[in-house]
Amino acid sequence: MVFRLIIGNKNYSSWSLRAWLFLTESGLSFEEVRLPLFTDAWQQISQYSPAKRVPVLMDGDIAVWDTSAIYGYVRAQYTNAFGWPTDPRAQATARSIAAEMHSGFFGIREQLPQNIRARVPLERTTLKPSTQQEISRVEQMWAQAYQTYGGPWLFGDFSIADVVYAPVALRFVTYQIQLASEAQAFVSAIQALHSVQAWAQASAVEPEAIRFIDQLHLAVDG
Numbered sequence: 001m002v003f004r005l006i007i008g009n010k011n012y013s014s015w016s017l018r019a020w021l022f023l024t025e026s027g028l029s030f031e032e033v034r035l036p037l038f039t040d041a042w043q044q045i046s047q048y049s050p051a052k053r054v055p056v057l058m059d060g061d062i063a064v065w066d067t068s069a070i071y072g073y074v075r076a077q078y079t080n081a082f083g084w085p086t087d088p089r090a091q092a093t094a095r096s097i098a099a100e101m102h103s104g105f106f107g108i109r110e111q112l113p114q115n116i117r118a119r120v121p122l123e124r125t126t127l128k129p130s131t132q133q134e135i136s137r138v139e140q141m142w143a144q145a146y147q148t149y150g151g152p153w154l155f156g157d158f159s160i161a162d163v164v165y166a167p168v169a170l171r172f173v174t175y176q177i178q179l180a181s182e183a184q185a186f187v188s189a190i191q192a193l194h195s196v197q198a199w200a201q202a203s204a205v206e207p208e209a210i211r212f213i214d215q216l217h218l219a220v221d222g
């Protein structure tokens, strides 16, 4: 059975990117169904998930929604899919930082929304103090992971933690956020993935634009 992955716009949907990157880097085959947000096509989301959010993984007529459920469901069937580091200490940290992303970083989500094809240089000091603190927290966790595990991925080998933070790395590229060297090294590692490059190329040619995201920083700067 080939999975189907229901995603939103590649340019704007960070949760879609996570599920897609997880399946792609795990070498699993799947069909993509793209439902761009705020379009008529988006209405089809209710056929797939009562939560009406992307991503949704369809395994035949079984629906799995929410990225963390998707990682767990796929891993239960395909043990070769990327998972967590095996060392208990590394695994504890990897799971914890993934959970931090899943349930937090609302300032980064609000002020630095995913917009892969845009380049909007921003000074960190112009952001809300809470957003600045969140960027510092991300920078610190990436630096600590690199110092402890040596890179190029957060826990040495590629894991779900890298999938979870890939869209954050790409936001820092969009908004040209100046980062300490270890954090910048992680951003570069994410950008170098062929899968991420393919996603970014597809984002660049998507016809749909979400104006409130594209214009966000016109409001901040102006």
Ligand SMILES: N[C@@H](CCC(=O)N[C@@H](CS)C(=O)NCC(=O)O)C(=O)O
Residues within 6 Å of the ligand: 008, 012, 013, 014, 015, 016, 037, 052, 053, 054, 055, 065, 066, 067, 068
């Ligand atoms: N916690 C969810 C978040 C999913 C989510 O918020 N997806 C956004 C797109 S990136 C969405 O579907 N938004 C549409 C809406 O809220 O109507 C996950 O891990 O999948």
